[in-house]
Amino acid sequence: MKISIYIATAANGLISNSRNVPDWLSPEYGQGMYAISQKFKAVIMGKTTYNIIAPDYLPLKDEGTTVVLTTDETAKSDNPTITFTNDSPAEIKQILEYKGHTEAVIIGGTMTISQFMNAGLVDEIYFIVEPVLFDNGLPLLKDVVGEFKLKLLDVSKLNNNTVQLHYLIQKTNNL
Numbered sequence: 528m529k530i531s532i533y534i535a536t537a538a539n540g541l542i543s544n545s546r547n548v549p550d551w552l553s554p555e556y557g558q559g560m561y562a563i564s565q566k567f568k569a570v571i572m573g574k575t576t577y578n579i580i581a582p583d584y585l586p587l588k589d590e591g592t593t594v595v596l597t598t599d600e601t602a603k604s605d606n607p608t609i610t611f612t613n614d615s616p617a618e619i620k621q622i623l624e625y626k627g628h629t630e631a632v633i634i635g636g637t638m639t640i641s642q643f644m645n646a647g648l649v650d651e652i653y654f655i656v657e658p659v660l661f662d663n664g665l666p667l668l669k670d671v672v673g674e675f676k677l678k679l680l681d682v683s684k685l686n687n688n689t690v691q692l693h694y695l696i697q698k699t700n701n702l
């Protein structure tokens with residue numbers, strides 16, 4: 528199966544600001560995240576991201592599979608697409624394939640993206656580059672080993688100030 532990342536970044540690459548308030552995200556980012564989730568019908572996120580968007584902004588409501596990584600065995604949701612798990616990225620991929628999914632999208636955050644990148648399981652990445660610069664905040668990757676070469680598949684302008692970059696992840700050089 529193909530796994531993609533869909534993530535908004537500041538123009539200098541950070542995925543959240545130090546205030547941790549998502550007021551810099553364009554409506555086009557939200558629409559795009561919703562559209563790719565609806566298209567793939569399989570969404571992966573970490574519990575911190577889930578806590579920010581649930582329940583109202585979860586992209587899948589009644590059809591498909593939403594995988595939320597957490598160690599909290601008591602976590603519960605009224606959303607029927609949600610599965611809470613502490614499985615590894617490889618196990619999550621297997622479970623999604625077993626359920627018949629051929630594509631899945633990771634929507635955040637850093638910890639979740641980094642584990643899938645370290646496992647070599649990410650095929651494509653969409654950056655939605657927003658017109659802001661942050662002094663500090665969260666990077667896209669943390670504790671990821673090696674470097675990744677990318678091939679540009681597409682560039683699109685989402686509004687006057689926001690650009691979407693779509694890359695294929697070509698190979699890993701484990702340093």
Ligand SMILES: NC(=O)c1ccc[n+]([C@@H]2O[C@H](COP(=O)([O-])OP(=O)(O)OC[C@H]3O[C@@H](n4cnc5c(N)ncnc54)[C@H](OP(=O)(O)O)[C@@H]3O)[C@@H](O)[C@H]2O)c1
Nearest residue numbers: 534535543573574575576596597598613635636637638639
């Ligand atoms: N720019 C964007 O498009 C975008 C999108 C989404 C999020 N974000 C930002 O990203 C930030 C959140 O990222 P984050 O890296 O802090 O968190 P995250 O990846 O969203 O979630 C981390 C949490 O997921 C659980 N988890 C992760 N790996 C696990 C594993 N192997 N097994 C079991 N549980 C696991 C843990 O939850 P438990 O503590 O429950 O075990 C962990 O605390 C927020 O600031 C948010 O604003 C940005």
